[in-house]
Amino acid sequence: MVEELTVKHFEITETARGPKQMNGAPVLSVRDLRTHFFQDEGVTKAVDGVSFDVCPGQTVGIVGESGCGKSVTSLSILRIVDPPGRIVSGKILLRREGGGGVTDIAALPANSRALRDIRGGEIGLVFQEPMSSLSPVHTIGSQLMEAIRLHTHLHESAVRERAIDMLRQVGIPQPEQRIDSYAAQLSGGLRQRAMIAIALAGQPRLLIADEPTTALDVTTQAQILELLRSIQEETGMAVALITHDIGVIAEMCDYVIIMYLGRVVEQGPVDQIFFSPKHPYTEALLRSVPNVHSEPKTRLPALAGSVPHPLHRPEGCPFHPRCARFMPGTCERSQPRLTEVGPDQRASCFLYPGADHG
Amino acid sequence: MVDTISDPSDDALLDVEGLRKYFPIHAGLSRRVVANVRAVEDVSFAIPRGKTLSLVGESGCGKSTTSRAVMRALDVTGGSIRFRRQSGEVVDIAGLSRAQMKPLRSEIQMVFQDPFSSLNPRMTVADIIGEPLLVNGIDKRQDRVDRVAELMRRVGLPAQFMQRFPHAFSGGQRQRIGIARALALNPSLMVLDEPVSALDVSVQAQVLNLLLDLQDELALTYLFVAHDLSVVKHISDQVAVMYLGSIVELADTCALFDRPLHPYTEALLSAVPIPNPRKRSTRVLLRGEVGSPIKPPPGCPFHPRCAYAQDRCRAEVPRLERTAEGRQVRCHRAHELDLSGVGSMERPV
Numbered sequence A: 001m002v003e004e005l006t007v008k009h010f011e012i013t014e015t016a017r018g019p020k021q022m023n024g025a026p027v028l029s030v031r032d033l034r035t036h037f038f039q040d041e042g043v044t045k046a047v048d049g050v051s052f053d054v055c056p057g058q059t060v061g062i063v064g065e066s067g068c069g070k071s072v073t074s075l076s077i078l079r080i081v082d083p084p085g086r087i088v089s090g091k092i093l094l095r096r097e098g099g100g101g102v103t104d105i106a107a108l109p110a111n112s113r114a115l116r117d118i119r120g121g122e123i124g125l126v127f128q129e130p131m132s133s134l135s136p137v138h139t140i141g142s143q144l145m146e147a148i149r150l151h152t153h154l155h156e157s158a159v160r161e162r163a164i165d166m167l168r169q170v171g172i173p174q175p176e177q178r179i180d181s182y183a184a185q186l187s188g189g190l191r192q193r194a195m196i197a198i199a200l201a202g203q204p205r206l207l208i209a210d211e212p213t214t215a216l217d218v219t220t221q222a223q224i225l226e227l228l229r230s231i232q233e234e235t236g237m238a239v240a241l242i243t244h245d246i247g248v249i250a251e252m253c254d255y256v257i258i259m260y261l262g263r264v265v266e267q268g269p270v271d272q273i274f275f276s277p278k279h280p281y282t283e284a285l286l287r288s289v290p291n292v293h294s295e296p297k298t299r300l301p302a303l304a305g306s307v308p309h310p311l312h313r314p315e316g317c318p319f320h321p322r323c324a325r326f327m328p329g330t331c332e333r334s335q336p337r338l339t340e341v342g343p344d345q346r347a348s349c350f351l352y353p354g355a356d357h358g
Numbered sequence B: 001m002v003d004t005i006s007d008p009s010d011d012a013l014l015d016v017e018g019l020r021k022y023f024p025i026h027a028g029l030s031r032r033v034v035a036n037v038r039a040v041e042d043v044s045f046a047i048p049r050g051k052t053l054s055l056v057g058e059s060g061c062g063k064s065t066t067s068r069a070v071m072r073a074l075d076v077t078g079g080s081i082r083f084r085r086q087s088g089e090v091v092d093i094a095g096l097s098r099a100q101m102k103p104l105r106s107e108i109q110m111v112f113q114d115p116f117s118s119l120n121p122r123m124t125v126a127d128i129i130g131e132p133l134l135v136n137g138i139d140k141r142q143d144r145v146d147r148v149a150e151l152m153r154r155v156g157l158p159a160q161f162m163q164r165f166p167h168a169f170s171g172g173q174r175q176r177i178g179i180a181r182a183l184a185l186n187p188s189l190m191v192l193d194e195p196v197s198a199l200d201v202s203v204q205a206q207v208l209n210l211l212l213d214l215q216d217e218l219a220l221t222y223l224f225v226a227h228d229l230s231v232v233k234h235i236s237d238q239v240a241v242m243y244l245g246s247i248v249e250l251a252d253t254c255a256l257f258d259r260p261l262h263p264y265t266e267a268l269l270s271a272v273p274i275p276n277p278r279k280r281s282t283r284v285l286l287r288g289e290v291g292s293p294i295k296p297p298p299g300c301p302f303h304p305r306c307a308y309a310q311d312r313c314r315a316e317v318p319r320l321e322r323t324a325e326g327r328q329v330r331c332h333r334a335h336e337l338d339l340s341g342v343g344s345m346e347r348p349v
Helices: A007-012 A070-077 A113-118 A140-151 A156-169 A188-200 A218-235 A246-252 A270-275 A280-287 B063-071 B098-105 B125-135 B141-154 B171-183 B201-218 B229-235 B253-258 B263-271 B311-315
Strands: A028-039 A042-054 A059-063 A085-095 A102-104 A123-126 A206-210 A238-243 A255-260 A263-269 A339-342 A345-347 B012-027 B032-048 B052-056 B078-084 B090-092 B108-111 B189-193 B221-225 B238-243 B246-252
Touching (some): A028 A070, A042 A070, A042 A085, A042 A238, A042 A263, A059 A246, A070 A085, A070 A206, A070 A238, A123 A188, A140 A156, A140 A188, A188 A218, A218 A246, A218 B263, A238 A246, A246 A270, A255 A270, A255 A280, A263 A280, A263 A339, B012 B063, B032 B052, B032 B063, B032 B078, B032 B221, B032 B238, B032 B246, B052 B229, B063 B108, B063 B221, B108 B171, B125 B141, B125 B171, B171 B201, B201 B229, B221 B229, B229 B253, B238 B253, B238 B263, B246 B253, B246 B263
Parallel strands (some): A059 A238, A206 A238, B052 B221, B052 B238, B108 B189
Antiparallel strands (some): A028 A042, A028 A085, A085 A102, A255 A263, A263 A345, A339 A345, B012 B032, B012 B078, B078 B090, B238 B246
């Protein structure tokens, strides 16, 4: 049931391509993804029409506040959304290795062999909290070796050696001893390194890192980000980085997607997002971030209100109740479409012509 | 037996001197103490009335333990915590018993990190904010309701929501409830332990602004504990950097960020991600991990990770030195090193 799509079909879909086109065709293209949660209280549209591309060697940042759907997007890509959530429509197109065509992950049957090969194989995943995503009753080594066995054809005798090698590669000191440690015996930073080693075991072409440094100290965060950068440089893998931290986005990403209540409000190359943001939400969000260069004891230009509960998403543009540039009669009536606002930059706001078509 | 110290030259609201807090490790049948976790080792600072001092450092550096000791949520191992009461009397609260501490509790209040777990889900907002009033003898229900309404307005919450339960509020609103509860008894000192780190970016700015406004209006003194240096830069008059239980550097906010004197401060500052893609920083990456507070490294506790360490640093524990500008630093080489701070840059947007 692997859906093969021609390259041509691929091209004519609405694209959201990043700046690093020289790196070749996107590894992953998400098209109009919708993941909804069907609860007794109603339907939460956690992800509601999200499209983006990730190219080899590129780091795409997905940023937003709680409830914006950034994590559900990453879970959807690996098809690990828990019920009552499910992908209701859209395509998740993975370009297979060595001209193997394009697979729509969204269309693969759950629990299929093909899906399991992709998870941890072509797409690796790093979670926020290494303590809760690593097994407390298995050693780091046994979890890493399991991943190596699943995704490579190494002889059993070589697996342990490979595991030690990988631990060394992610900067864990004394890997020969650490391989037999349990997660609880490692510090937060070392645990996250072990987690990254497991994610890299299948030599993925795309790494999804969901808040990989949020639980860490700032000094450890710097080490982990540096590690991700150097691995990417070496292997040329694509990275989708999900974070709420604007500073991490600025440090790491080539292309940025800003989400609000399940929808993409703006996307573009990192430089344009930071120096020429077009959507009022992007602009307000960037302004409200405290900065080590700002004057102490000064008020921050804060955004009014808070993110509404995803179950009660406002009509029209979901941001309109908090928007400083709210236009009565327009913004609350219909949802703006993503429209070209600059080179490779799109925003969904009625301030820009094209947002109200279709 | 309240120990009263009168020192007219001292205008600090809180003056902590040589604070130590050890957690004993017991072992064997006799529960003998085999070692101590030296969570706080010789911490001294003072906060003038109406000012903010922030404690920063990596996890395990002792910043939260210090704040809890100041609250007397913990018994301290040594040192003094002199607190100027609203009556003008200066009390060393380090040695007070629970009963002696009780009348001071209303003057020192705390705001916690997680607004989701620090509010009782079965109590209405009116009861949560009103409870300290009830405990402190405001018995008439109407008086309490009036005061709760006033507090809610002050922190920017609509007073008509007072009969609702915490789950009906967003994270930012819950933190406002926590702040209102802390304000209920007109404290002079607020201990804020990571008050904005669980909040969304846009809400974080609102709560920081609220804290700045309240400080202005009510002349509050803040002891602020945080790991986010950008937040610390915004809220603080003074910053104390902690490493393995000691303050390694203490200075006015701008001085510390612009010209750090301790190599650890430099490393911390350079690790902060800067929200400017054109300024991807050149890092002083810290190698290794924080040492063990049970058996700290000999000499300067930071020397195994320090890029500037010399033989002397490995052998001799540096003393806290006070510079002419009123800064404090604990480093043998502070006077000769030329360390870089955050520098200046254009801000995007």
